[in-house]
Amino acid sequence: MNSLKLSVQNLSKSFADLKVLDNINLSIKNGEFVSIIGPSGCGKSTLFNIISGVEIQSKGEIFIDGVECKKRKGETGYMPQNPSLLPWATVEENITLGLQIKKQPVKIAKKRAEDLLKEFGLFEFAKNYPATLSGGMKQRVALLRTILFHDDFLLLDEPFGALDALTRTTLQIWLMRVWRKTKSSILFITHDISEAVLLSDRIYVMTQRPATIIKEVKVFLPRPRKLENLTRPNAVKIESQLIELLFNKNEIE
Amino acid sequence: MKLNSIKNYFPSIILSAVILFVWQGIIQFGLINKYILPAPSAVFLAFVQNLYVIIIHTIQTLKEAMIGLFISVIFGVLVAIILDRASLVRKTIYPILVTSQTIPLIALAPLLLIWFGFGDLPKIIIVVLFCFFPIAVSTSSGFAKTDQNLIKLLKSMNATDIQIFSKVKFPGALPQFFAGLKIAATYSITGAIFGEYVGAYQGLGIYLQQMAHAYAIDVVFAVIFVSAILSIALFCLVLFLEKFFTPWYQE
Numbered sequence: 001m002n003s004l005k006l007s008v009q010n011l012s013k014s015f016a017d018l019k020v021l022d023n024i025n026l027s028i029k030n031g032e033f034v035s036i037i038g039p040s041g042c043g044k045s046t047l048f049n050i051i052s053g054v055e056i057q058s059k060g061e062i063f064i065d066g067v068e069c070k071k072r073k074g075e076t077g078y079m080p081q082n083p084s085l086l087p088w089a090t091v092e093e094n095i096t097l098g099l100q101i102k103k104q105p106v107k108i109a110k111k112r113a114e115d116l117l118k119e120f121g122l123f124e125f126a127k128n129y130p131a132t133l134s135g136g137m138k139q140r141v142a143l144l145r146t147i148l149f150h151d152d153f154l155l156l157d158e159p160f161g162a163l164d165a166l167t168r169t170t171l172q173i174w175l176m177r178v179w180r181k182t183k184s185s186i187l188f189i190t191h192d193i194s195e196a197v198l199l200s201d202r203i204y205v206m207t208q209r210p211a212t213i214i215k216e217v218k219v220f221l222p223r224p225r226k227l228e229n230l231t232r233p234n235a236v237k238i239e240s241q242l243i244e245l246l247f248n249k250n251e252i253e
Numbered sequence: 254m255k256l257n258s259i260k261n262y263f264p265s266i267i268l269s270a271v272i273l274f275v276w277q278g279i280i281q282f283g284l285i286n287k288y289i290l291p292a293p294s295a296v297f298l299a300f301v302q303n304l305y306v307i308i309i310h311t312i313q314t315l316k317e318a319m320i321g322l323f324i325s326v327i328f329g330v331l332v333a334i335i336l337d338r339a340s341l342v343r344k345t346i347y348p349i350l351v352t353s354q355t356i357p358l359i360a361l362a363p364l365l366l367i368w369f370g371f372g373d374l375p376k377i378i379i380v381v382l383f384c385f386f387p388i389a390v391s392t393s394s395g396f397a398k399t400d401q402n403l404i405k406l407l408k409s410m411n412a413t414d415i416q417i418f419s420k421v422k423f424p425g426a427l428p429q430f431f432a433g434l435k436i437a438a439t440y441s442i443t444g445a446i447f448g449e450y451v452g453a454y455q456g457l458g459i460y461l462q463q464m465a466h467a468y469a470i471d472v473v474f475a476v477i478f479v480s481a482i483l484s485i486a487l488f489c490l491v492l493f494l495e496k497f498f499t500p501w502y503q504e
């Protein structure tokens with residue numbers, strides 16, 4: 001169970017003469033929840049675009065399940081930063097998008113969507129169009145869509161970034177519940193330090209562009225976690241360590 | 254829903270009624286000669302008296318307009334898809350498309366008549382020239398506005414180009430397509446009548462010309478009225494199709 005889901009080695013990426021990622025190394029174990037935290041515009045989304053196969057790296061290798069993986073499209077459940085739902089499709093149709101792409105039989109897809117929606121409390125919205133949903137609901141739907149496509153390896157790019165604080169907290173707790181069921185390996189981008197501490201087993205801290213990983217922080221907090229855990233001395237210590245890493249390093253420049 | 258839409262049109266119905274009423278009064282009191290401007294009642298009478306002939310011509314015009322519109326939809330959407338495929342193609346075709354719209358149809362119509370005769374074909378061509386442009390331009394801007402995040406998402410799912418088109422691009426462009434089709438639908442009747450006016454065996458256009466030459470102004474007005482009703486009817490048909498095919502889209 002301790003084998004690696006993902007291993008990124010010496011990864012670099014430039015756009016024309018803009019160097020975005022510089023020699024990134026990171027890994028996730030199976031079933032692990034790992035966050036990446038870093039300043040705005042440093043290249044976090046670019047990293048996910050590369051891991052998911054939407055973009056191609058300039059240098060470096062990516063291993064999935066221990067095998068070097070060059071064509072990675074379809075190998076991850078990628079929830080991009082703006083995980084638009086299809087406005088013309090109902091919640092149910094949106095959730096089964098990935099299964100439609102994989103050309104799974106409609107009946108099976110519908111059944112799986114139904115089970116998932118029921119399990120995570122969204123079944124009453126199955127026939128709704130996205131325009132009728134709140135921001136938090138849309139993110140839940142987008143998450144379930146990602147999970148239904150690929151439940152064992154998720155790339156979540158700031159899924160809660162645009163939500164208000166209250167909704168965000170609700171969704172963080174909801175995500176932990178989902179994750180306990182799916183046991184997915186998750187790579188999670190966030191701007192939010194306490195979010196990273198609440199959710200993660202490990203946190204990678206990135207620098208300004210060209211981004212490198214300056215630190216890997218382990219979060220030793222018992223699971224299942226609760227919000228109150230964030231006030232424990234251990235958690236507070238990690239948070240202040242992260243603040244120091246993010247701000248000192250970046251302000252010197 | 255129904256009630257609401259009637260309520261929406263209420264002011265314009267009232268206004269139309271008032272205009273008709275005033276118009277009738279002006280003629281009745283002899284303020285304008287009725288051979289120059291016939292009263293609404295006279296127009297209605299002319300409509301009823303010539304109903305059979307008008308229906309026959311209307312069917313002809315409607316046929317040309319519908320066929321032309323149908324071809325325009327296929328052609329317009331096809332052009333939009335081609336424009337969307339590659340920027341080189343776009344750069345090559347777009348200016349030609351726009352230029353095609355600057356050709357005065359009044360010059361082209363007699364030529365078409367010489368080339369293709371008095372049958373349906375030259376009229377259908379004119380309808381297509383009127384109609385395909387708004388459909389092509391509108392649909393193409395619909396494709397261009399596709400949400401790039403959705404395309405990224407589908408790519409990460411290893412979707413094929415055809416899947417990206419059918420799941421994202423096509424449904425996303427539907428509202429724009431219908432916006433273009435609405436314009437095209439109203440043009441189509443006018444286009445067909447224009448084509449017939451230059452020369453035809455049958456149709457509202459040639460009938461209009463004959464009646465004008467015979468100074469049957471009340472009939473001319475009746476035909477104008479019929480063509481307006483046809484345009485509105487086609488427009489409403491498109492509205493209905495739009496509601497049906499894009500139920501998620503609220504203006």
Ligand SMILES: Nc1ncnc2c1ncn2[C@@H]1O[C@H](COP(=O)(O)OP(=O)(O)OP(=O)(O)O)[C@@H](O)[C@H]1O
Pocket residue numbers: 015018020039040041042043044045046047081
């Ligand atoms: N396709 C592209 N072509 C050129 N430059 C790009 C491209 N994609 C991203 N960039 C640039 O790369 C840099 C990193 O972008 P990226 O979106 O990965 O940052 P980010 O860390 O996700 O930012 P944020 O925190 O705002 O989400 C930015 O300066 C961006 O302008």
Ligand SMILES: [Mg+2]
Pocket residue numbers: 044045046081157
């Ligand atoms: Mg980003």
